[in-house]
Amino acid sequence: MQTIAGLSLLEWQQKHRLLNNLIQLDEVFWINPDYGTELDDTIVQYNQVNSAKNRLDRFANYIVEAFPETRPMQGIIESPLVEIPSMQKNMEKSYDVQLPGKLLLKCDSHLPISGSIKARGGIYEVLKRAEDIAMKHGGLKQTDDYGILASDTYKKLFSTYSIAVGSTGNLGLSIGIISAKLGFRVTVHMSGDAKQWKKDKLTNLGVVVKEYNDDYSRAVEEGRLEASLDPNCHFIDDEDSIDLFLGYATAAERLQNQLRERSVVVDKDHPLFVYLPCGVGGGPGGITYGLKLAFGEHVHCFFAEPTHSPCMTIGLLTGLHDEASVQEFGIDNKTEADGLAVGRPSRLVSRLMTSMLSGSYTIEDKRLFELLRKMAETEGYYLEPSALAGANGPVQLMSHPTGRKYLEDQKLLDKMNQSTHIIWATGGSMVPKDMMEQYLSQS
Numbered sequence: 001m002q003t004i005a006g007l008s009l010l011e012w013q014q015k016h017r018l019l020n021n022l023i024q025l026d027e028v029f030w031i032n033p034d035y036g037t038e039l040d041d042t043i044v045q046y047n048q049v050n051s052a053k054n055r056l057d058r059f060a061n062y063i064v065e066a067f068p069e070t071r072p073m074q075g076i077i078e079s080p081l082v083e084i085p086s087m088q089k090n091m092e093k094s095y096d097v098q099l100p101g102k103l104l105l106k107c108d109s110h111l112p113i114s115g116s117i118k119a120r121g122g123i124y125e126v127l128k129r130a131e132d133i134a135m136k137h138g139g140l141k142q143t144d145d146y147g148i149l150a151s152d153t154y155k156k157l158f159s160t161y162s163i164a165v166g167s168t169g170n171l172g173l174s175i176g177i178i179s180a181k182l183g184f185r186v187t188v189h190m191s192g193d194a195k196q197w198k199k200d201k202l203t204n205l206g207v208v209v210k211e212y213n214d215d216y217s218r219a220v221e222e223g224r225l226e227a228s229l230d231p232n233c234h235f236i237d238d239e240d241s242i243d244l245f246l247g248y249a250t251a252a253e254r255l256q257n258q259l260r261e262r263s264v265v266v267d268k269d270h271p272l273f274v275y276l277p278c279g280v281g282g283g284p285g286g287i288t289y290g291l292k293l294a295f296g297e298h299v300h301c302f303f304a305e306p307t308h309s310p311c312m313t314i315g316l317l318t319g320l321h322d323e324a325s326v327q328e329f330g331i332d333n334k335t336e337a338d339g340l341a342v343g344r345p346s347r348l349v350s351r352l353m354t355s356m357l358s359g360s361y362t363i364e365d366k367r368l369f370e371l372l373r374k375m376a377e378t379e380g381y382y383l384e385p386s387a388l389a390g391a392n393g394p395v396q397l398m399s400h401p402t403g404r405k406y407l408e409d410q411k412l413l414d415k416m417n418q419s420t421h422i423i424w425a426t427g428g429s430m431v432p433k434d435m436m437e438q439y440l441s442q443s
Ligand SMILES: *Cc1c(COP(=O)(O)O)cnc(C)c1O
Pocket: 116, 117, 118, 170, 171, 277, 278, 279, 280, 281, 282, 283, 284, 339, 340, 384, 386, 387, 426, 427, 428
């Protein structure tokens, strides 16, 4: 008989009732019973986030040189934080729920350079690699103006090295753009879900795109294998990279500053809720890690996954982490939310989230498109389907019995009028117009 980590599917279902709903592709809301337990602090050290931040600051002059559109932000790749009161009212009305507190949208959809959350982790890891090489073989010092890295001398140096990555689309886009700009040779291994326009864009930049008629795990596996044969090739491992994770984590301190600028208080009487779309987990996991450093128990983070790809929810619920894929539970990992079409979570992130994540929920594709249209019509933000997964978070938290129970257990029910909710919009500004029109017509 087929078993999953030693138990039959039926035994797993008996052990965790929620698995039945996940297997039936129901929308579920899950609260993490291990939330707030002791963190395994051997995996990542807090001060690593700070050195990642310092590294990005060192690169600011290079970023301005290479991407002049970032000059107004002095080469710091950051996104706006905006209020979305019309969307808030619209959701209250359509879903017949009260959403007290302030509702904000974190527009990573509009991050410069690659228009998605991957402009954080992905770009960071490539920059770190470039710095390592430039210091070892090009005489770069930390105190130099990193603008010099845009010179032909350094480009020539980088062209003797290569970068490889496996991706469902956006990570490849972000790694491809920054690597090609620095002068690296770069290969992107794309899963079958990846959208054609993303592949075309990369091909036009001279990036080698390899396509697989299979899901994300396969693209990563092939990429890892191919890269291992070339000692000058650095493989960016979305399933297990601490550097990617740290790049994402730097978002938190910047968000803290943005909240301060808006006079938004986060403390024991003013809870902060953050809803993050989750694929393999690096992006939302890194950001959650950073937010916990910044706000401790006053921030409550929830992950959102498609009903067809609930890999992190299953990994955490069963404690199997990366040891099982959704396919082994009979779930097909087929979703229009291409950024979230991942069947097996990151081992690193899944372990770290065991004590940090408040919970997670799943969302149907149909609802992603509905929220996509609502966000465009009420607030004028045009996002890709994956980026809407977070938008259902406040609705779930306030209307689902399990959500209410969480608020009660955390003694937050009477503080919701002073609460702040952030929907993390993870991508969309680079979606071609005709594709966006197609998205808008799907609900
Ligand atoms: C990659 C991606 C995510 C999720 O990030 P992971 O690190 O894969 O969990 C969410 N939304 C969009 C648009 C993405 O591209």
